[in-house]
Amino acid sequence: xxxxxxxxxxxxxxxxxFANVGRTPSAYLGPAQAARFSSATRRLQHxxxxxxxVNAPPRSAKPTERRREKPDWLIQKEAxxxxxxxxxxxxxxxxxxxxxxxIRHLNETQPExxxxxxxxxxxxxxxxxxxxxxxxxxxxxxxxxxxxLRRWDKRGETIWSNLVELGVKPPKKWREMGVGRATGGLxxxxxxxxxxxxxxxxxxxxPGFDExxxxxxxxxxxxxxxxxxxxxxxxxxxx
Numbered sequence: 001x002x003x004x005x006x007x008x009x010x011x012x013x014x015x016x017x018f019a020n021v022g023r024t025p026s027a028y029l030g031p032a033q034a035a036r037f038s039s040a041t042r043r044l045q046h047x048x049x050x051x052x053x054v055n056a057p058p059r060s061a062k063p064t065e066r067r068r069e070k071p072d073w074l075i076q077k078e079a080x081x082x083x084x085x086x087x088x089x090x091x092x093x094x095x096x097x098x099x100x101x102x103i104r105h106l107n108e109t110q111p112e113x114x115x116x117x118x119x120x121x122x123x124x125x126x127x128x129x130x131x132x133x134x135x136x137x138x139x140x141x142x143x144x145x146x147x148x149l150r151r152w153d154k155r156g157e158t159i160w161s162n163l164v165e166l167g168v169k170p171p172k173k174w175r176e177m178g179v180g181r182a183t184g185g186l187x188x189x190x191x192x193x194x195x196x197x198x199x200x201x202x203x204x205x206x207p208g209f210d211e212x213x214x215x216x217x218x219x220x221x222x223x224x225x226x227x228x229x230x231x232x233x234x235x236x237x238x239x
Contacts, residue, residue, distance in 0.1 A: 097148050100133050107134055164190055
């Protein structure tokens, strides 16, 4: 090769290098090296896209998909379950199913008179308990009502059995059910010297309260009774 050919080839390579400045590096590589370079580039791009997807902020939940807030009664129920564990909620004072129906009836017929504070003071329960009774729309079926009455009778039997141990005479209803009955010819505890030494206060008796607020009617004659007359008749039934 003469010098002129070398000069022309060197000049053409020099000019070509300036003309191909924008080409990718794969143009200067062999086929195997170009394939490796392109695959590495794709992996780098894929990793960048994955990192962007991971670091992207979470999408805000739609209003319709947001979890509804728990009602107050459910929060209280879960708190009691966590506090009591396997034991069930069994307060010392409960209102009977008939009493709760009477509370609803009084509030529905005369809401301006039988307000929540008035009913709470009369029945000796908290205003929140009266609110729950008035707010509840649940009504038991016939089977559920029978089951509620059965549980209520069982509760009364347990209470009067404990009172008999303290010398209190149970009412006739509970005596007929066997509460306070002695065996082996022994005298019942409520017939001993300690009979009726434990004071029993009616849950709705309050000397400073308006006795005419909720009228008490005699079941036999239908006449209206005052609270003093009702208490005297109740004491006679107890004795």
